Amino acid sequence: MPTLESDKVAKALTGKMQAEQVDSGDWYFVISNDEGVVVASTTISKGAKHTLSAQRVSEMKRQLRLSTSKQFVDLVNCPLSREEALKIMESNPPSSSRQRH
């Protein structure tokens, strides 16, 4: 189960994914596509660099509408491009068309 460092995740979101970083007590990261449509968001608590546990990586992956934790790790560690990530995010349907649990 992968873990990630919070500073690397924040850097990947604001850098590669060009996310807007919103300071609202916590850091909210808002990701838009090239047309300016907001397609995903996630949060990281403010504070010193810390390790995101495997469970947190899994939750953030789901928030970001990625299909696997590996995709999230690849997004942070470079192999997955912004274009590929946006394609995956936008291909995931709204929750109303998914089975709720």
Add this chain to the structure above:
Amino acid sequence: MKGCIEMDTFTVNANTGATSAAPQVRFSVSPNAETAYKLSTSLVTSLRITGSLPGGRRLARPLYVTITQDDGEVIVSEPHFHMHASAPTTAEALVAFRRIFSGYLDVLASRESRLDPYLHEQLAYLRSYISAE
């Protein structure tokens, strides 16, 4: 596999620092620790939360969340859009979750005209749970 169980409701005071008044955090926990589930390295429990949110808001109806203990931290998450918070203790994680859950309403509402259908649905979900005090 996760389980949702009948629970007793407890109330604790928690200081979020986000409002002048210390909000009450009400959460339910299993009366019997043996009913919690062990999932690989994570301990997962389902809880039903109600009550105040930061910024003069409240939960309009009960919200079911999962509490997971993993690698020394506690993660509180709702199951539909995976909004979550983490902290060293359950009480702190619940306070953080309420702050983040409420904050998401502001973040998404201020961008409403630019949201794709998925996030529009997330915003509607938040509005269905959050009301003014």
